[in-house]
Amino acid sequence: MDMPKPDARVLDAREAVVARLRTVLPGDAVISDPAETRAYDCDALTAYRCAPLAVVLPRTTAEVSAVLAACSALGVKVVPRGSGTSLAGGALPTADCVVLGVARMNAVIETDYANRFIKVQSGRTNLSVTGAVEAEGWFYAPDPSSQLACAIAGNIAMNSGGAHCLKYGVTTNNLLGVTLVLMSGEVVEIGGPWLEAGGIDLLGVICGSEGQLGVVTEATLRILPRPEGARPVLMGFDANAVAGACVADIIKAGILPVAIEFMDRPCIRATEEFAHAGYPDCEALLIIEVEGSPAEIDEQLARIKAIAARHQPVAYRESGSEEESRKIWLGRKSAFGAMGNINDYMCLDGTIPVSELPFVLRRIGEMSAEVGLDVANVFHAGDGNMHPLILYDANKPGDLERCEAFGAAILRLCVEVGGCLTGEHGVGIEKRDLMQVQFSDADLEAQLTVKDVFDPGWLLNPAKVFPLAVTAARRAG
Amino acid sequence: MRPETEAELSEMVRGAEGSLLLRGGGTRRLGSGVGGLLDLSGLSGISLYEPGALTLVAGAGTPLTEVEALLAGARQRLAFEVPDLRGLLGREGVSTLGGVAAANASGPRRVQVGACRDHLLGLRFVNGMGVAIKSGGRVMKNVTGLDLVKLLAGSHGVLGVISEVALKVQAVPEAAATLVGSRGLADGLAALRAALGSPYDVSGAAYVDGAALIRVEGMAGSVAYRAQALQARLGGAWDVVEGADLWRGVRDVSAFAGADGAVWRVSVKPSDALAVVTGLAGVAHRAVFDWGGGLIWLLVAAEVDVRARVPGGHATLVRALPGMEAVPVFPPETAAVAALTRGLRAQFDPRGILNAGMMG
Ligand SMILES: Cc1cc2nc3c(=O)[nH]c(=O)nc-3n(C[C@H](O)[C@H](O)[C@H](O)COP(=O)(O)OP(=O)(O)OC[C@H]3O[C@@H](n4cnc5c(N)ncnc54)[C@H](O)[C@@H]3O)c2cc1C
Numbered sequence: 001m002d003m004p005k006p007d008a009r010v011l012d013a014r015e016a017v018v019a020r021l022r023t024v025l026p027g028d029a030v031i032s033d034p035a036e037t038r039a040y041d042c043d044a045l046t047a048y049r050c051a052p053l054a055v056v057l058p059r060t061t062a063e064v065s066a067v068l069a070a071c072s073a074l075g076v077k078v079v080p081r082g083s084g085t086s087l088a089g090g091a092l093p094t095a096d097c098v099v100l101g102v103a104r105m106n107a108v109i110e111t112d113y114a115n116r117f118i119k120v121q122s123g124r125t126n127l128s129v130t131g132a133v134e135a136e137g138w139f140y141a142p143d144p145s146s147q148l149a150c151a152i153a154g155n156i157a158m159n160s161g162g163a164h165c166l167k168y169g170v171t172t173n174n175l176l177g178v179t180l181v182l183m184s185g186e187v188v189e190i191g192g193p194w195l196e197a198g199g200i201d202l203l204g205v206i207c208g209s210e211g212q213l214g215v216v217t218e219a220t221l222r223i224l225p226r227p228e229g230a231r232p233v234l235m236g237f238d239a240n241a242v243a244g245a246c247v248a249d250i251i252k253a254g255i256l257p258v259a260i261e262f263m264d265r266p267c268i269r270a271t272e273e274f275a276h277a278g279y280p281d282c283e284a285l286l287i288i289e290v291e292g293s294p295a296e297i298d299e300q301l302a303r304i305k306a307i308a309a310r311h312q313p314v315a316y317r318e319s320g321s322e323e324e325s326r327k328i329w330l331g332r333k334s335a336f337g338a339m340g341n342i343n344d345y346m347c348l349d350g351t352i353p354v355s356e357l358p359f360v361l362r363r364i365g366e367m368s369a370e371v372g373l374d375v376a377n378v379f380h381a382g383d384g385n386m387h388p389l390i391l392y393d394a395n396k397p398g399d400l401e402r403c404e405a406f407g408a409a410i411l412r413l414c415v416e417v418g419g420c421l422t423g424e425h426g427v428g429i430e431k432r433d434l435m436q437v438q439f440s441d442a443d444l445e446a447q448l449t450v451k452d453v454f455d456p457g458w459l460l461n462p463a464k465v466f467p468l469a470v471t472a473a474r475r476a477g
Numbered sequence: 478m479r480p481e482t483e484a485e486l487s488e489m490v491r492g493a494e495g496s497l498l499l500r501g502g503g504t505r506r507l508g509s510g511v512g513g514l515l516d517l518s519g520l521s522g523i524s525l526y527e528p529g530a531l532t533l534v535a536g537a538g539t540p541l542t543e544v545e546a547l548l549a550g551a552r553q554r555l556a557f558e559v560p561d562l563r564g565l566l567g568r569e570g571v572s573t574l575g576g577v578a579a580a581n582a583s584g585p586r587r588v589q590v591g592a593c594r595d596h597l598l599g600l601r602f603v604n605g606m607g608v609a610i611k612s613g614g615r616v617m618k619n620v621t622g623l624d625l626v627k628l629l630a631g632s633h634g635v636l637g638v639i640s641e642v643a644l645k646v647q648a649v650p651e652a653a654a655t656l657v658g659s660r661g662l663a664d665g666l667a668a669l670r671a672a673l674g675s676p677y678d679v680s681g682a683a684y685v686d687g688a689a690l691i692r693v694e695g696m697a698g699s700v701a702y703r704a705q706a707l708q709a710r711l712g713g714a715w716d717v718v719e720g721a722d723l724w725r726g727v728r729d730v731s732a733f734a735g736a737d738g739a740v741w742r743v744s745v746k747p748s749d750a751l752a753v754v755t756g757l758a759g760v761a762h763r764a765v766f767d768w769g770g771g772l773i774w775l776l777v778a779a780e781v782d783v784r785a786r787v788p789g790g791h792a793t794l795v796r797a798l799p800g801m802e803a804v805p806v807f808p809p810e811t812a813a814v815a816a817l818t819r820g821l822r823a824q825f826d827p828r829g830i831l832n833a834g835m836m837g
Contacts, residue, residue, distance in 0.1 A: 114670050115746045115771075137676075159620045170618065172627070173595045188813040195587065195771050196744035198791045198808040199836065200636070200818050204594060204627020208620045225676045248529035254552065254648025255696075293706075296699040303696070351616040354530045383617035384530075423618035431621070438621055439611070446610045446825070447623040453820035465622065 001048060001404075001429055004463050004475065006096035010053065010076055017076055018054050021098070024066035029104075031055040040081065040099045044146075045089040045430060047400060052079065052093035057101050061179055061187055061217040064100065068215065069185025071098055075477075077459050078183070080211040082123065082154030085146045087347055088428025090158065090210050090464060100215060102153045108132045109218060117176055117193045119220045122153035126160075129221065138223045141168035144424070145333070156216050159208030161424035166382040167258040167291075168224070170424065172207040177220035180206060180213070183455045193220055205450060210426050211461040213454035227291040230258065232328045233301055235308050236282035236315035240264060241358035243284035246311040247381045248354060250288070255303055260382035261287040261332050264361065267339075267376035267389070268331070274338035277331035280315035286381065287332055335378040336389070343374075343391040346403050350414030351423030354384040363413055364388055371406045373399075385423035386414070412437050427465045435467055444470055481519040483601065483609055483640040489515065490638060491607025496833040499634040501538060501576030504561075504568050507633065507795060508806035510832055517575055520640055525615065528553060532598065532615050534643045537575025544574060548646055556647035557593045558584030558724070564734035566796055575639040581631030584728040585681040585692070588673060588768050594630035596645045602629055602637035605826025615643040628821070634832040636825040652700040655681070655723060656691040656707055656715040663751055665689035668711050669769040670747050675710055677703040683727045684766040692724065730774045732765055739798045741783045743773040745790035756786040784808070807836050 010017065018032045031037055032054045042049040053076070058064045071078050077097040084091050093099050102123035110119040111133060118140070120129060126147040129140040143162035144150055150160070156178065161170040168174065177191030191203040206213055237243040247260055263271070263285045272279050279285060290300040301318060308316060319325040339345045352360050361377060368375045379387040388410055392403035411421050411431065415438050421431045435444060444466060451458070451474075458474045478497075480486035490497065496512030520538035527533075528551040535544060541559060548554050559582050563569065576582075578600065583592035590596075599613030612625035629636055660668060662684070669682040672691045681692030691711075693703040708715050726732065733740055745753060750770030754762070763776040775783060779798040791808035794801065810818065815837075822829070 112746075112748075113674055114748045116673060159624070161618055165618070169591060169595060172624070173591050186813055188817065189811065190814065192789070193746045194744045194790045195592070195768060196742075196791060196793075198744070198793050199810050199814065200821060201581070201594060201627045201631050202814065202817060204630070205624050207627075208624045212623070225674055227676050227678075251531060252529045252551075252648070254650060256648075292699060293702060295702060296696070299696050299698045351618045353527065353532065353616055355527055380618075385618045418614065419616045420614050420619045420621045422621050423616070424620055426620055427622065435622065438614075442608050443611050444622070446604065446608075446612070446625060449824035450623050450625070450628070450821065453817060453824060 002468060003050070003094055004468060006094060010096040013074070014053055017074055017098070020070050020074060021054060021056055021067065024070050025056060025058060025063055029057050029059065029063070031057070040084070040093060040101065043084040043086040043089060043091040045087055045092065045428065047394070048089055048092055048429065050093050050095055052097050052099045053095065055099040055101060057104050059104050061181060064181045064215050064217050065185045065187055067100060068181055068183055072183055072185060072457065072459060075459070077462055079461050080153070080157070080215045082151030082157070083125065083149045085150045086154060086158065086426065086428060088422070088426040088430040090426050090428035092429055094463060102151065102217065105217060112193065113138065115193055116223055117220050118223050119218060120152060122156065122216045122219050123151050126150050126152060126155055133223050134226070137226050139226050140174070140221055140223055142171050142174055145336070152219050152221070153216050156207050156219060157209065157211050158424070158426040161380070161385065163259045163261060163380065166260060166380070167256055172204065174222040175203065175207050175219065176222060178203060178206060178216045179218035181215045181217055183214070183457060183460045188214070191220065210428065210465050212451050212465060214460070228293045229297060230289055230291045231297045231301065231319050232287055232289040232325050233304065233318045234315070234328045235286050235313045236280040237284045237311060238282060238314050240284045240361045242311050243286055244354070244357035246286065246308055249307045249310070250304060251354070251382065253303065253307060255300055257288045257290045257382065259287070259289040260380070262377070262379050262381035263332065263335065264377040266374060267335055267378045270342055270376055271331040271335050271338040274341050275331050275334040277327055279331050282314050287328055332378065339376060339389045339391065344394040345389045345391050346407055348388045348390070348407050348410055349385060349423050349425045350411045350419055350421055351383070351385045352414050352417050352419035354381070356417040356419070357381065357384065360386070360413060360417060364410055367406065367409060371402065373403055373406055384419065408434055429464055432465060433467050448474065478513065479516040479519045483520070483603065486520065486638060486640055487603050487607045487609050490603050490605065493830055496830045499638055499832050501573030502540070502571040504563050504570045504572040505566070505576055505580045505582060507793065508835060511834055512830070515638065517638065518571070518573060520575070523547060531646050532643065533646050534615055534641065535574055536641055537573060537639045539574045541572040541574060541577060552649045553646045554649050555596065555644065556586060556590045557596055558586040558728055559593070560584045560728045562729065565730050565740060574642045578630050578639055578642050579632065579634050585683060585724055585767050588682055589678065589680040590647070594627050597626050597630050597642065598645055599643035600626050600629055600639055601641035602639045604637045605828055605831050609640070610637065613643065617645060633835050635822055635836050638831065650694040650696070652697040653692060653694040653719070653721045654700050654704045655718045656704060657718055658689045658713060658715040659687055660689050662754065666750055666766065666770045671711055672707055673769045675707060677707050681724055681727070682769040684770070685727060685732060690723065690727065727765070727767055730765055733763065733774065733776045736763070736776055738776040739779050739794065739801060740796035741775040741777065742793045742795045743775060743783065743787055743790065745771060745773065745787060747771045749788050749790065752788055753786060805837060
């Protein structure tokens with residue numbers, strides 16, 4: 001993976017840049033000591049690290065605006081950062097950049113149950129948004145597995161999803177408005193607590209823009225009343241294709257579970273050894289969760305059970321208590337940890353049409369045998385968002401490169417069957433150089449022109465999302 | 478001009494010497510436009526329908542009715558409940574999928590499932606230079622690159638001519654029931670908000686002609702349970718009407734179809750709805766409330782300045798009367814938003830030929 005050569009002019013001016021930042025921010029909001037900036041050298045794609053020029057931690061929109069205006073004037077690049085849990089390297093610094101972290105901006109600005117929204121500063125963590133409203137019986141629906149740590153800022157930038165997005169949608173479907181600071185320092189209010197603003201849907205293109213268009217400092221989010229209850233069921237099948245067909249039948253029948261999660265045999269085995277959730281030893285396992293009152297749950301599960309029976313499940317276990325629900329989810333929730341316990345792994349998140357699941361899983365198995373790297377699959381089956389975890393050994397020379405090449409081959413396969421490179425983790429640096437597999441030059445050019453409008457100097461998170469060769473002229477300014 | 482393929486469409490836009498007036502079926506255009514007619518009804522045909530994957534892909538000129546009929550055959554539908562505004566706007570013609578996407582046309586169920594844009598999986602479009610562009614795809618989750626799908630949805634043709642649409646569809650639920658309660662305006666609107674604030678997954682919340690309407694949909698047992706639970710929570714007398722027919726009137730604002738007056742579409746915080754209407758005291762008007770009060774359809778005389786009476790939110794002039802030519806159709810934007818919008822239009826359509834004069 002290449003990154004552009006740092007701008008020597010900016011590296012030389014380091015002292016002056018830091019001094020300028022100190023004129024617009026309180027002293028404790030500018031970090032330049034390399035020992036202290038180390039925590040910002042990478043995000044959750046830890047294979048890549050780089051020390052930034054400096055880190056700033058503003059507390060208000062006005063401070064963010066002042067930082068961006070100063071960096072603009074000095075021609076210094078800025079990499080926005082939430083909590084640094086991106087799996088795509090979206091928050092990876094460059095040596096000539098200032099990292100702008102919004103972690104200190106974590107206040108709740110307004111809670112309005114009558115109109116079903118909450119307005120927060122963007123550094124607030126995902127889980128603590130729900131935390132702010134749960135006492136009143138409400139929640140914020142998008143629930144990435146990283147929700148304890150990740151910030152709303154990162155969720156908006158990546159358009160993050162979660163296990164429950166089958167019913168409630170991803171971030172973009174739950175976002176009503178943002179305060180966006182442009183690289184120039186200009187503050188723009190977009191959207192708000194109403195459903196329709198009338199003009200072009202700027203909010204729609206800002207969500208998922210990976211810090212390319214502006215720095216989000218505040219967000220208005222849809223909140224919902226918590227359902228009366230939820231109950232998972234676990235079922236095992238003796239072939240991936242059968243589990244896939246069962247998923248399709250449930251969806252076709254018009255039942256809308258809140259989650260349909262899928263694990264294959266390698267993943268079941270690994271998590272069983274790690275978490276002892278008591279999963280059956282089978283080829284494929286589904287966890288399906290439905291919501292409602294006890295009677296509504298019974299009604300949905302009876303229907304699901306009847307559909308599953310047509311596919312001869314080798315195991316069927318309906319939760320009868322809180323404790324059983326916890327056990328059913330335990331293995332799924334520990335899947336990443338279990339993998340990390342065995343080995344280093346790379347997590348992909350290509351999405352495919354659900355009808356292609358059996359074929360793609362079979363191909364991944366064949367490719368895994370050819371390459372000699374194991375793969376475990378755990379993913380959101382209801383929407384075809386795969387998470388193949390490729391196991392490799394970071395200490396073995398060449399293994400990371402082999403793993404990356406294998407990962408790229410899987411993502412190409414996803415695109416070939418009508419899918420895409422990333423369903424929720426974003427492009428970042430990780431899939432940047434594969435964008436031409438999915439998009440034509442004209443498709444990419446249209447995206448670049450959007451960035452031209454918001455960030456004409458190409459100073460905001462510039463070496464991400466698009467292949468470097470495609471953006472070279474623009475980045476050169 | 479009537480292209481039958483995307484390649485022909487590209488050719489026509491590239492070669493255009495003046496403004497082009499885009500028309501799918503001509504059933505939901507807002508305001509008047511200028512330019513040579515670009516008739517998109519030839520870009521018709523459903524190329525993919527996978528009920529098990531809830532996915533449909535079709536040309537932009539495909540009639541909405543054709544799509545709805547195919548979906549109905551598999552007991553599926555477009556979840557966002559496309560309004561049919563022909564009666565309201567006094568139009569004839571055949572609504573097309575491209576027009577639905579370009580207008581982000583969304584009905585009562587928006588409070589539960591989101592708008593048209595939330596169900597658009599992908600688009601193909603031709604920009605103002607005649608270049609064909611793809612964004613999104615046909616899968617349920619996709620964060621690859623900037624989301625131009627959202628940008629195009631609701632752009633009323635000013636950024637590009639949509640040529641193909643990929644949509645997420647929904648299974649038709651087994652049952653639907655609507656609570657109908659005769660209420661005064663303030664009480665009725667409060668009931669809508671209380672219903673939306675309940676855990677009963679309300680899929681419609683409207684107030685029309687002195688009655689609050691609250692809809693639930695799903696499996697038969699579940700619908701019966703939630704209809705009951707809502708009545709207990711909201712109190713007062715409610716009739717329960719089965720089926721979904723009465724929502725067609727809300728969706729299409731049929732109450733205003735034959736009535737004289739200008740029609741405005743006002744988007745506010747639901748709790749501000751009452752103030753908008755009490756602000757019209759002494760001014761002849763009629764109002765239909767949808768989205769729990771978040772959407773107000775207003776019927777007023779030409780001279781009533783509705784925008785001056787909307788506390789926070791937006792008003793769109795959906796049906797103008799003669800003499801209102803100077804009133805902008807779309808709500809005014811802040812200087813910063815307007816600058817970004819202008820910038821995008823200049824990039825996507827540098828000659829300014831696509832639906833020139835639309836959206837300010
Ligand atoms: C264990 C684990 C599980 C995960 N599970 C999920 C999951 O289930 N679903 C899912 O979707 N993701 C998941 N992720 C990925 C990650 O958590 C999400 O992408 C998350 O939204 C990132 O949030 P963050 O605050 O950490 O952002 P960061 O990593 O700090 O940044 C992410 C991107 O956002 C940009 N950005 C940050 N702040 C701003 C701002 N204020 N304005 C503009 N741009 C900004 C950054 O430049 C970067 O490009 C998981 C990650 C881990 C480590």
